[in-house]
Amino acid sequence: MPHSLKAVVREAHSTPFFEAAAEGRLLLRFSPSSGEWSEPAARVCSVTQADDLEWREASGAGSVVSWTVKPGRATDERPAVPTVVGIVELEEGPWLPLQLPDVDPTDLAVGRAVRVQWVQPEGSEHLPVAVLA
Numbered sequence: 001m002p003h004s005l006k007a008v009v010r011e012a013h014s015t016p017f018f019e020a021a022a023e024g025r026l027l028l029r030f031s032p033s034s035g036e037w038s039e040p041a042a043r044v045c046s047v048t049q050a051d052d053l054e055w056r057e058a059s060g061a062g063s064v065v066s067w068t069v070k071p072g073r074a075t076d077e078r079p080a081v082p083t084v085v086g087i088v089e090l091e092e093g094p095w096l097p098l099q100l101p102d103v104d105p106t107d108l109a110v111g112r113a114v115r116v117q118w119v120q121p122e123g124s125e126h127l128p129v130a131v132l133a
Contacts, residue, residue, distance in 0.1 A: 008121075008127060009124070009125060013041075013043070014041075017040045017055070018125040020055075020057070021125060021126040024118055024126075025057055026057065026060045026128060027040060027055045028056060029045075029055065030053065030054055030056040031047075031050045031052055033050045034050050036050075037090075037094050038094055046094070058091070059090070061090070061091045061113070061115055062090040062096075062113075062130070063088065063089055063110075063111050063113055063114065064087070064100075064109070064111065064112045065089050065110065068084075068086075069084050070082060070085060084100040084101075084103050086108070086114070088130050098116070098129055098130040099130070100114070100130050114132055115130070116130060117130075
């Protein structure tokens with residue numbers, strides 16, 4: 001499990017997302033009027049601003065757009081471990097910032113295929129991360 005993910009708890013808007021996440025499914029927001037997909041936190045369509053968003057299951061497949069490596073801090077319990085965070089463009093279109101656990105940054109390239117998987121930090125909802133496909 002990625003060591004730097006903090007506990008996240010749901011609120012009313014995010015309940016469908018986290019219920020699906022617990023089942024290993026990725027939900028995004030979809031606007032039937034525009035046919036556009038938006039990120040899970042969206043309240044209106046990110047392309048057209050339409051307010052008819054509904055939850056729809058996404059493929060979980062995507063590709064790396066960009067990434068950064070955040071240096072880790074050593075603790076008494078473990079050595080410093082860097083955290084790789086990427087911007088992933090999902091097949092459906094939205095971009096999500098996702099941690100890429102256990103990835104050597106030298107294995108990354110723009111366009112590298114990834115899939116969403118789920119982790120559950122202690123006391124948290126299931127959270128999406130990206131793994132190399």
